[in-house]
Amino acid sequence: xxxxxxxxxxxxxxxxxxxxxxxxxxxxxxxxxxxxxxxxxxxxxxxxxxxxxxxxxxxxxxxxxxxxxxxxxxxxxxxxxxxxxxxxxxxxxxxxxxxxxxxxxxxxxxxxxxxxxxxxxxxxxxxxxxxxxxxxxxxxxxxxxxxxxxxxxxxxxxxxxxxxxxxxxxxxxxxxxxxxxxxxxxxxxxxxxxxxxxxxxxxxxxxxxxxxxxxxxxxxxxxxxxxxxxxxxxxxxxxxxxxxxxxxxxxxxxxxxxxxxxxxxxxxxxxxxxxxxxxxxxxxxxxxxxxxxxxxxxxxxxxxxxxxxxxxxxxxxxxxxxxxxxxxxxxxxxxxxxxxxxxxxxxxxxxxxxxxxxxxxxxxxxxxxxxxxxxxxxxxxxxxxxxxxxxxxxxxxxxxxxxxxxxxx
Amino acid sequence: xxxxxxxxxxxxxxxxxxxxxxxxxxxxxxxxxxxxxxxxxxxxxxxxxxxxxxxxxxxxxxxxxxxxxxxxxxxxxxxxxxxxxxxxxxxxxxxxxxxxxxxxxxxxxxxxxxxxxxxxxxxxxxxxxxxxxxxxxxxxxxxxxxxxxxxxxxxxxxxxxxxxxxxxxxxxxxxxxxxxxxxxxxxxxxxxxxxxxxxxxxxxxxxxxxxxxxxxxxxxxxxxxxxxxxxxxxxxxxxxxxxxxxxxxxxxxxxxxxxxxxxxxxxxxxxxxxxxxxxxxxxxxxxxxxxxxxxxxxxxxxxxxxxxxxxxxxxxxxxxxxxxxxxxxxxxxxxxxxxxxxxxxxxxxxxxxxxxxxxxxxxxxxxxxxxxxxxxxxxxxxxxxxxxxxxxxxxxxxxxxxx
Numbered sequence: 001x002x003x004x005x006x007x008x009x010x011x012x013x014x015x016x017x018x019x020x021x022x023x024x025x026x027x028x029x030x031x032x033x034x035x036x037x038x039x040x041x042x043x044x045x046x047x048x049x050x051x052x053x054x055x056x057x058x059x060x061x062x063x064x065x066x067x068x069x070x071x072x073x074x075x076x077x078x079x080x081x082x083x084x085x086x087x088x089x090x091x092x093x094x095x096x097x098x099x100x101x102x103x104x105x106x107x108x109x110x111x112x113x114x115x116x117x118x119x120x121x122x123x124x125x126x127x128x129x130x131x132x133x134x135x136x137x138x139x140x141x142x143x144x145x146x147x148x149x150x151x152x153x154x155x156x157x158x159x160x161x162x163x164x165x166x167x168x169x170x171x172x173x174x175x176x177x178x179x180x181x182x183x184x185x186x187x188x189x190x191x192x193x194x195x196x197x198x199x200x201x202x203x204x205x206x207x208x209x210x211x212x213x214x215x216x217x218x219x220x221x222x223x224x225x226x227x228x229x230x231x232x233x234x235x236x237x238x239x240x241x242x243x244x245x246x247x248x249x250x251x252x253x254x255x256x257x258x259x260x261x262x263x264x265x266x267x268x269x270x271x272x273x274x275x276x277x278x279x280x281x282x283x284x285x286x287x288x289x290x291x292x293x294x295x296x297x298x299x300x301x302x303x304x305x306x307x308x309x310x311x312x313x314x315x316x317x318x319x320x321x322x323x324x325x326x327x328x329x330x331x332x333x334x335x336x337x338x339x340x341x342x343x344x345x346x347x348x349x350x351x352x353x354x355x356x357x358x359x360x361x362x363x364x365x366x367x368x369x370x371x372x373x374x375x376x377x378x379x380x381x382x383x384x385x386x387x388x389x390x391x392x393x394x395x396x397x398x399x400x401x402x403x404x405x406x407x408x409x
Numbered sequence: 410x411x412x413x414x415x416x417x418x419x420x421x422x423x424x425x426x427x428x429x430x431x432x433x434x435x436x437x438x439x440x441x442x443x444x445x446x447x448x449x450x451x452x453x454x455x456x457x458x459x460x461x462x463x464x465x466x467x468x469x470x471x472x473x474x475x476x477x478x479x480x481x482x483x484x485x486x487x488x489x490x491x492x493x494x495x496x497x498x499x500x501x502x503x504x505x506x507x508x509x510x511x512x513x514x515x516x517x518x519x520x521x522x523x524x525x526x527x528x529x530x531x532x533x534x535x536x537x538x539x540x541x542x543x544x545x546x547x548x549x550x551x552x553x554x555x556x557x558x559x560x561x562x563x564x565x566x567x568x569x570x571x572x573x574x575x576x577x578x579x580x581x582x583x584x585x586x587x588x589x590x591x592x593x594x595x596x597x598x599x600x601x602x603x604x605x606x607x608x609x610x611x612x613x614x615x616x617x618x619x620x621x622x623x624x625x626x627x628x629x630x631x632x633x634x635x636x637x638x639x640x641x642x643x644x645x646x647x648x649x650x651x652x653x654x655x656x657x658x659x660x661x662x663x664x665x666x667x668x669x670x671x672x673x674x675x676x677x678x679x680x681x682x683x684x685x686x687x688x689x690x691x692x693x694x695x696x697x698x699x700x701x702x703x704x705x706x707x708x709x710x711x712x713x714x715x716x717x718x719x720x721x722x723x724x725x726x727x728x729x730x731x732x733x734x735x736x737x738x739x740x741x742x743x744x745x746x747x748x749x750x751x752x753x754x755x756x757x758x759x760x761x762x763x764x765x766x767x768x769x770x771x772x773x774x775x776x777x778x779x780x781x782x783x784x785x786x787x788x789x790x791x792x793x794x795x796x797x798x799x800x801x802x803x804x805x806x807x808x809x810x811x812x
Binding site: 021049053061073132154158165172182197200201211218221222230232236245254255256263326331334335353356360 | 411412413415428429433437456457458459463465466467468470471472496497527533535536539540541542543544545546547548549552554555556557558559561562563564567569570571572573574575578579580581584586587588590591592593594595596598601603604606607608610611612614615616617618619620621622623624625626627628629630631632633634635636637647648650655657659662663666678714724728731733734736737738739740741742744745747748749751752754760761762763764765766767768769770771772773777
């Protein structure tokens with residue numbers, strides 16, 4: 001069974017997070033994706049941990065590798081004459097180009113959409129950036145960690161009596177990648193229907209704010225200003241993260257969320273109707289919110305004497321509860337294992353490594369991790385000859401003038 | 410010009426967890442029809458403690474704009490046949506019920522594909538429809554925790570925290586649209602629909618960046634660390650107070666420490682201890698590694714200067730110097746943001762401004778209309794004109810409380 005994107009050609013000229021992750025979706029539904037890179041400005045993820053066995057190297061970062069699975073690697077310096085010849089062939093070959101530079105960079109490289117469209121009139125190009133291709137802050141250069149602050153997520157993470165915190169990492173990237181993939185797939189539908197390509201301008205701040213839409217509307221309806229509140233929730237109580245017995249010398253925590261009065265009743269029953277939960281005023285959300293400090297202390301006293309598994313086993317399936325996993329916990333979680341989320345692939349330098357896989361199962365056309373990430377320029381020969389149609393002499397000339405690059409160790 | 414998905418027909422059976430999916434499809438030009446209980450989905454209203462009766466749930470206009478609405482009580486006898494009439498003409502059905510709900514009503518994937526083999530059924534659930542947690546009760550906090558997005562956040566002296574706003578069903582709902590469009594493309598090419606089964610837990614894991622591969626790559630595990638405090642191995646802290654809140658400054662990037670020293674000098678905030686560095690000793694951003702006292706001096710001076718400026722002014726000045734400084738924006742800041750205003754990001758729905766134009770597709774622009782349908786507003790059109798009910802049948806179903 002072929003993938004839904006069989007026959008679609010993608011030039012991934014992007015780097016770091018959103019662009020490569022967007023192109024990876026396309027690769028795993030069957031598109032042929034060529035990722036171009038240069039040693040002149042190496043993707044920062046190739047230099048970011050974790051490195052296999054803790055040993056740094058351009059082909060040893062699993063951070064980079066995971067975002068670039070299932071793609072072919074072409075090492076090319078697009079600022080050289082030879083690089084421009086390769087870019088012209090890539091443009092003619094591609095259905096979709098993905099780029100993620102600060103607005104203006106592609107134009108300076110001579111690779112702006114108008115130039116590419118002159119070569120390939122039905123081309124779809126995705127430009128993803130912090131703040132978009134227009135407006136007073138279009139030149140804002142950055143990455144998702146600072147965008148999490150600009151987009152409201154730092155203000156909304158942490159404790160009300162302390163300074164803002166932050167979700168871990170480049171949080172907004174993982175909103176942006178989903179909308180970016182949707183935009184490209186929608187543009188392919190439009191192109192199939194009309195023959196028309198287009199240049200998609202995606203601002204990661206604008207996609208990030210989609211996930212705060214209720215807070216932005218709530219402010220207008222009620223005047224409420226959303227801010228960080230530990231683990232509390234205005235529509236639920238008790239609602240928190242509670243300590244359990246340590247395991248393996250590490251602290252352990254469990255999340256418990258009572259989101260309705262029926263779940264409160266179920267919690268009381270699961271706990272054996274303890275005296276601290278008997279107050280009839282606790283039967284309603286407003287009653288529980290009034291006594292939330294006391295409820296959290298009593299619940300923490302109960303969880304502290306138990307393992308995470310005992311707590312979850314006692315509360316589920318009636319009361320929302322689950323382990324607070326660290327990264328090792330994700331590896332041993334039975335549900336994650338059941339869904340086959342981690343997909344092993346052999347990488348030429350790192351060996352067999354798990355790759356993050358599908359967040360959705362499709363009954364007919366499953367998402368497929370087809371290969372490990374490419375080494376820098378690993379597929380030069382195949383891409384230049386089979387896909388782009390350069391002759392052996394032309395390939396040799398490109399190599400001789402330093403336009404194509406390769407790092408294989 | 411029309412939307413990229415013009416002609417795509419979607420039936421939206423979602424609960425609040427996945428309203429976003431249909432909103433995104435409607436933005437792209439699909440015809441999305443909410444199917445809600447007679448009288449309207451109770452989740453249209455604000456159910457938080459202390460909410461006055463009748464106040465809308467803010468997520469309703471945010472995520473249900475641009476959709477049509479029909480009413481149908483799926484629990485009633487006869488509702489199944491009525492729903493199958495709609496499903497015959499649909500391309501996509503999206504739902505986020507408990508695992509067994511649709512099947513229990515005779516509307517599982519097999520039943521739907523029997524009447525329409527091209528139909529794509531999309532299910533958004535906390536853990537996916539199969540596996541040991543498939544029957545577990547969940548909430549945003551529980552999905553965040555089991556997906557690893559709680560462990561990494563917060564201060565070491567307190568429990569780890571989630572983002573104080575429901576996020577992880579939204580990740581699943583947006584993720585669902587990616588796979589829906591892949592399945593729609595397959596159906597268009599082959600005539601075969603399929604079942605798309607989305608797990609919010611796995612969508613959460615995808616947000617954890619390089620924390621995920623740590624254990625199997627170099628043995629590392631990311632634990633929470635206070636955001637404002639210095640991070641071991643990183644000489645520059647990120648968070649600084651300013652006149653009206655906080656900003657993030659990422660000193661090592663772009664022009665690096667030299668750029669910040671020049672900024673302090675130009676603003677008249679360069680302390681004597683740093684003046685020497687301004688005279689050419691700042692060769693590279695790695696200077697900090699050579700001189701352990703420099704980062705402390707620089708961040709101290711920046712802290713003093715930043716307290717005299719607003720978030721907006723610091724962001725503007727840093728942008729002109731190509732330094733990476735971002736405001737810690739609040740909700741009111743976001744509503745007033747000049748960049749979002751310049752790009753016309755917010756859309757108007759009644760009196761409300763709602764996010765918004767999440768991508769610019771010039772050949773097939775996102776829908777701009779701000780319509781939020783009342784419950785059953787499209788009953789006549791859909792049940793009579795599209796599903797072919799006679800006036801008598803529609804009247805009878807209304808009388809019985811089915812529609």
